[in-house]
Amino acid sequence: MAVTNKKVFLAIIATFAQSSYAEKLLPGKWKTKFLFNFFDQDSNSGDQVYDGTKDEGLTVIEPMLFISHQIDSTTNISGHVVLDAWSAESDTKLDGNTGESGKGIENQSRVSANFSYSKELKKIRITPRIGFSSEYDYKSFNGGFAYEQSFAKDNFVLGASIDYFHDSAKLFDYAQERTTDFKDKRVYSYNISASQILTYTDVINFNLNYIKQTGALESIRNSTALNNGRFAENLPDLRDRYSFSTQFIHGFDDENSVSIKYRYYKDNWEMEANTIETSYRKSIFEDDGFLEFNYRFHHQDEVEYFKKSLTTQQMYVTSDSDQAAFDANRFGILYSFNKGVTDLKFFKTSKFEYTIAAYHYYRSNNLKYNVLQASLGIEF
Numbered sequence: 406m407a408v409t410n411k412k413v414f415l416a417i418i419a420t421f422a423q424s425s426y427a428e429k430l431l432p433g434k435w436k437t438k439f440l441f442n443f444f445d446q447d448s449n450s451g452d453q454v455y456d457g458t459k460d461e462g463l464t465v466i467e468p469m470l471f472i473s474h475q476i477d478s479t480t481n482i483s484g485h486v487v488l489d490a491w492s493a494e495s496d497t498k499l500d501g502n503t504g505e506s507g508k509g510i511e512n513q514s515r516v517s518a519n520f521s522y523s524k525e526l527k528k529i530r531i532t533p534r535i536g537f538s539s540e541y542d543y544k545s546f547n548g549g550f551a552y553e554q555s556f557a558k559d560n561f562v563l564g565a566s567i568d569y570f571h572d573s574a575k576l577f578d579y580a581q582e583r584t585t586d587f588k589d590k591r592v593y594s595y596n597i598s599a600s601q602i603l604t605y606t607d608v609i610n611f612n613l614n615y616i617k618q619t620g621a622l623e624s625i626r627n628s629t630a631l632n633n634g635r636f637a638e639n640l641p642d643l644r645d646r647y648s649f650s651t652q653f654i655h656g657f658d659d660e661n662s663v664s665i666k667y668r669y670y671k672d673n674w675e676m677e678a679n680t681i682e683t684s685y686r687k688s689i690f691e692d693d694g695f696l697e698f699n700y701r702f703h704h705q706d707e708v709e710y711f712k713k714s715l716t717t718q719q720m721y722v723t724s725d726s727d728q729a730a731f732d733a734n735r736f737g738i739l740y741s742f743n744k745g746v747t748d749l750k751f752f753k754t755s756k757f758e759y760t761i762a763a764y765h766y767y768r769s770n771n772l773k774y775n776v777l778q779a780s781l782g783i784e785f
Contacts, residue, residue, distance in 0.1 A: 430475035430784065436756075438782035442467040450771035452713045452724035453627040455635060461726070461772065465491040471782075479525040489515040489540075515540035528555045542575035542625045544587065549594075560602040568594040574621050579628070579637050588621035608654045616646040629724040630714040638723045640710060646672040660688040670705075676728070678705035694742035701735040703768075726770050733768035756784035 430436055448461035466489070473483035491513055517538035524531055530553040538545040549568035555561065570592035576585045593616070600610040620642055627638035650668035657663070663685050670678040684699035707730040710721040739762040760780045767773035 429481070430473065432475055432477045434475050434784060436471075436473045436782065436784040438471040438758075438780060440469040440471065440778070440780040442469070443777045444774060445776075446772070446774035448726070448772035450726055452726065453629065453638065455626075455628055457630065463491060463774075465489060481523040482521070483523070484518065484520040487515070487517045489517075513541050515543075517545075528559075529553070542584065543572065544574075545570050545572040547571065547592075562598075562600045564596075564598040564600075566594075566596045566598075568592075570594075572620075574623075575625050576621060576623055577625050577628070577637060579635060584625065590618070590620035590622065592619075593617040606656045610652050612648075612650045614646075614648045614650075616644075618644040618646070623723075624725065627723060627725050629712055629722050631718065632716065636715055636718060636722065638725065639721055640723060641674070641721060644672055644674060646670070659692075662686050672708075674708040674710065674728075676706055676708045678703065680704075690742065693744050694740070697737075697739040697741075699737045699739070701733075701737075703733040703735075704731075706730050726772060729770055731768045731770040733766065735764055735766040737762060737764040756782075758782040758784075 442465070444463070444465035444467065446461065446463040446465075449459050451459045451461035454460060467487065469485060469487045471483070471485040473481060475481050515538060517536065519534060519536035521532055521534035530551075532551040532553075533549070534551075535548045536545075537547070547568065547570040549566060551564065551566035553562060553564040556563070570590075572590040572592060573587035574590055575587055577583075578585050595615045597613045598610065600608065602608050622640045622642065622644055623638045628635040629638065630636075648668060648670045650666065652664060652666040654662060654664045664683065666680075666682045668678075668680040668682075670676070670680070680701065680703045682699065682701040684697055686695050686697040688695050708723065708728045710723050711725075711728050711730075712719075712722050713724055715722060739760065741758065741760040743756065743758040758780075759782070760778070762776075762778040764776040764778075765773075766776070
């Protein structure tokens, strides 16, 4: 197959989009996509687990529904609904008083939804959004606004966004041996991004992000061993988080492209982290599908309040293994097929797609998980 600059350009743009659902549709078109995630976690290093077994076993089933409608050439509305159901040993064994039956929390669930409106004004796109999430011990009402403008014949795109989360969380009162009422938590996120098409075969982008968290930053599930008992996780009511990331994408020809991404993170709890992610994507079936292999490496330092156990009480402490120092590796493979069709058995449609992906993750403090993901999308 002959190599053309146009095809190489389209190949790296597809890699850059990473199969984003926010692609632009033709005016009047609808797109519906169903995504199903299955997550299984195995860990024996959970120092925060209430009964001391360190068992962080977790199974999650997560169906997701995405709907998008292109009202006209400049206006799009979209939304998604997520339903989570999970079972976790660390939740069940927390304390009998956390469940209405007095037997602990054997199964939990979460429902969340998000709605956005996108409008293009010449070279500018604005996107306000609203959303909510609700589960047994956590609630969130949130909203955001994104601004994006293109320059230099659309070769350079500058973006900025702000998001606000009005959250509340339940904690566990070890003195009363019961859950507390909901406590306030607020999250403010600010992001600046820039993307530049360098050549027909190369694209680069940058992101700067600042997140401010205030209020109840502890988790109901986390505690620290203290002599023969447990001491509830206690953390400062402010966390400032900063990150910078960049991604470079190169297309070798009309069928093969690679991406490499680097992210640096630092916060005022003395955590510092570096992440590198790379992927290789190959178009197959005459560009109707692609196969992708990806790898991610992550290294982080522990927060200054991390302790596996205590001999005396201290003001701030956490045993959450996510706040510890560790190295992590994730391997993934993804297959996607996207084909235009004219008539299915039950209704007319213009495009049909499905994606299957599998990921294996493990890290140096004895946590590992596997993710199986499948999606089905129909455009009509």
